[in-house]
Amino acid sequence: MSVHVAVDLGASSGRVMLGSAAQAGSGSSSGRHLALEEVHRFPNGAVPVAGRLHTDAVGLWREVLAGLGAVARHPRGAAAVSVGVDTWAVDYGLLAADGSLLGTPRHYRDPRTDGVAETVFARMPAAELYRRNGLQHLPFTTVYQLIAEGRGPLLGVADRLLLIPDLLGFWLSGVQGAEATNASTTGLADVRTGRWADDLVALAGVPASLLPPVHDPGTVLGGLRPDVLAETGLPAGLQLVAVGSHDTASAVVAVPARDERFAYIACGTWGLVGVELADPVLTADSFAANFTNERGVDGRIRYLRNVMGLWVLQQCVAEWTSAEGPQDLAALLAAAAAVPTGGPVVDIDDPRFLPPGPMVARVRAAAAETGARPPQEPAEVVRCVLESLAEAFARAVADAVRLSGHDVDVVHLVGGGARNELLCRLTADACGLPVVAGPVEATALGNVLVQARAHGDLTGSLEELRALVRDTTEPVRHLPGTVLAR
Structure with a gap:
């Protein structure tokens, strides 16, 4: 059976995984098969340098090569036929005409974009910009990053911009391009066509030639560079396949929904x-x-709101770890589950929570501003963060239904947050809907599914791919009412 390699880089960790998939009659002894195995995992995050935040693109490349080497040494590695790369959105690297990387890419949490959006709105009102690119306002969108970039020297000598997954793909294969799901997050693409829009590119102050051609998920981009094959020991003939390179686009592919009446939380x-x-x-x-x-696989639209996610909790845990040593997250969550309901709830999307660094005092200050007693013990802080996150999730689900007219019967929560039972239960209560948690590795599964379909191991629509996920995984169902009402 063919093996597909998923390079899946999230905001806090990366992994390289082996996957395989088959439908009835395609060679699997059981007829239907979907498997995923991790071969390499590593941490990821913004790197502070002299007051700036960077993405360690070269370090990520080193880890990707290490993972691909682990694939080559794996007993199933010889059966590998393709590789796909997905990462977070909006960040990019700049290349010189000879293909060399210019500088170290900046991270979207870097404060260089502070106040940039307002200068853009003076030239194109925010409502008009929304009609053109369809994107919610986030201060770190690529269009704003490029305007900030223009204050420095690199844009003047850059020949090409590649989003982070496309940069890694270029280093793997030598092919320069922009995959459509990630291109749609930049603010430079027409929301109706998914292709670069001349007026939006001009708004960013960059030449159209800086941006590579856009291709769709499922495109076979070509073989790997000889030096990559030599470095890793991978078999010749391995192909790079464009997947939903925005990690959420890949995650949504693997939502095990039964029909179209679902909402999703990629957490x-x-x-x-x-x-x-x-x-x-x-x-x-x-x-x-x-x-x-934002664009999804097969031209679908991912109509969504970005919510702060587990970032606030991660930063709180990092703060406690720095002060007291390693934390037992399971014990923290168990203690938080025992905290009585009715504590403070904060606006988890408040911009104060966006920058990295000590977070506990920010949570307490936000809670105090609500008139409630601020959380003191770590368990109380965790409970406050998770209840606030669950309510933000519920508001986003309700707004998505109201604004789109698309009714839902169930909420699918996929990604690392699916492991957090308390968050899932709180979300079910807040939404008043069942929450189906899992798969945890939905992004890597979606990555593999798109590769497998491009290779011919699978056929059919997204609905058929999701049926395969549903039949081969065991998500956990959480019903409303499992946590006392507030």
Whole structure:
């Protein structure tokens, strides 16, 4: 059976995984098969340097090569036929004309974009920009990063911009391109076509030639570079396949939904909350609600809102670890589950929570501003963060339904947050809907599914791919009412 390699880089960790998939009659002894195995995992995060935040692209490349080497040494490695790369959105690297990387890419949490959006809105009003690119307002979107970049020297000598997954793909294969799901997050693409829009590119102050051609998920981009094959020991003939290179696009592929009446929460460092549609929603109400229209696999629209996700909890745990040593997260969550309901709830999407660094005092200050007693013990802080996150998820689900007219019967929560039973139970209560948690590795599964279909191991629509996920995984169902009402 063919093996597919998923390179899946999230905001806080990366992994390289082996996957295989088959439908009835395609060679599997059981007829239907979907398997995933981790071969390499490593941490990821913004790197502070002299007051700036960077993405360690070369370090990530080193880890990707290490993972691919582990694939080559794996007993199933010889059967590998393709590799796909997905990462977070909006960040990029700049290349010189000879293909060399110019500088170290900046991280989206870097403060260089502070105040940039307002200068853009003076040239194109925010509502008009929304009608053109369909994106919610986030201060770190690529269009704003490029305007900030223009204050420095690199844009003047850059020949090509590649988003992070496309940069890694270029280093793997030598092919320069932009995969459509990630291109749709930049603010430079037409929301209706998914291709670069001349007026938006001009708004960013860059030449159109800086941006590579856009291709769709499922495109076979070509073989790997000889030096990559030599470095890793991978078999010749391995092909790079464009997957949903925005990690949420890949995650949504692997949502085990039975029909179209579902909402999804792709929950990790960020929480991406929304519904899947055929067409974008560009109404004034949608703009006011700060909903985004990003492209998914097979031309679907991921209509969603970015919610802060588990970032706040991660930063709190890191703060306690720094002060007291390693924390037992399971024990913290168990203690938080025992905290009585009715504690403070904060706006988890408050911009104060976006920068990295000590977070506990920020949570307490936000709680005090609500008039409630601020959480003191770690368990209380965790409970406050998770209840606040669950309520933000519920608001986003309700708004997605209201604004799109797309009714839902169930919420699928996929990604690392699916392991957090308390968060899932709180979300079910807040939404008043069943929450189906899992698969945890939905992004890597979606990555593999798109590769397998491109290779011919699978056929059919997204619905058929999701049926395979549903039949071969065991998500956990959480019903409303498992936590006492507030």
